Amino acid sequence: MPDAAQLAPVIVSVDIHVPIRAVWDEITKTGQIQRAIYNTVLECDLRPGARLRYYSLDKKRVFVVGEVLEVTPPRMFKHTYHFMMNGVEPPTTVTWELAEIAGGTRVTLTHEGFTAAHKAADKQAAGWREIVGLLKAELETGTLPLKTRLMYGMMGATMFMLPKTTKVAEVERAGF
C-alpha cells in the first residue's frame, strides 16, 4: 500500500548564545522538568530503539510517546513521535540538530512525516516555535516570559481537561 502523501515538514531554528553542550544537556535531560517544553518530564534511555515518553509534572499524563532513532551527542537527537493529545495517530519524526556557530549554537528542529491522517500540523509548528523560543530564553537568561509562567501556573488546575488518551493507563492500554 503506497504511503499517504506527505505534507510539508515543520522546520524551526533559533540561535542560542550558549555552548552546544549546554543546549544538548538541556534538551536531553531526563527525570527533570523541561521548562522549555511545557514543563514536561522526559523519560528515555538515550540510545537507538529505546522508548521515549514526555510526561506531565505529576507523571499522571503522557503527552508524547516515541522511540529513539538516532543519538549523536551533542549534535543530533532523532525520535519517532506520537502526540497523545490527538489520540492514536501514525508516528511522525522529530529531529533536533545542534550546530556550533560563532557565539553559540544553532538549534534546528524538524518535525516531519505528516499526512492527512494527522491533526493540525500547523498547531505543531506553533508549538515548536514556542518551544525553541522558550529554550533560548531558558538557556540565555534562566527565566521565561510572564505569559508562559502564567500558563504553567494554570496548567495543574486544568489537567483534568486533557484528552483521556493522555492518561498513563490509556497509553499503556493502547500498547505504547
Add this chain to the structure above:
Amino acid sequence: MRTRGPAILTIEYHVIISSHMQRRPPERNRPSRRPDDLEPVWRALANATRREILDLLSEGPLPTGELADAVPNLSRFAVMQHLRVLEEGGLVIRRKDGRRTVNHLNAAPIQLIHDRWVSRWWT
C-alpha cells in the same frame, strides 16, 4: 511589585511563586532585546523582494527553481542572492531533496519579534 495591569495580577503572582517559578527578570534581560541579536533579521526584512520571497514561502516550501520563476523580473542568480541574505537572517532554511534544494520559511525569528513587542500577557 509594580502594578502595570489589572489587580488580578497580584493573585497570579502567588500562583507563579507556588509553581516553582523564578522571579520576574529585569526588562533588558529579555533575549530578543539584546543589541545585536536580531540585526541580521532586520537586514533580511528590509527589502521588498525578500519580503515577497517570504510571502511565497509562507504558503509552503519551494525548490529554488520554482521560487525564482515565481519572482518576476529577477534572474535566478539575483533570487539566490536574496535567499542567502534570508538564510543569514535565519528566516530561510535550505534542505536538499534529492538533487534539488528546497527552501523552507523558518518562522521562529518572526515569533521572537512578535514576543518582543506584542504578547506580554495572555495572547
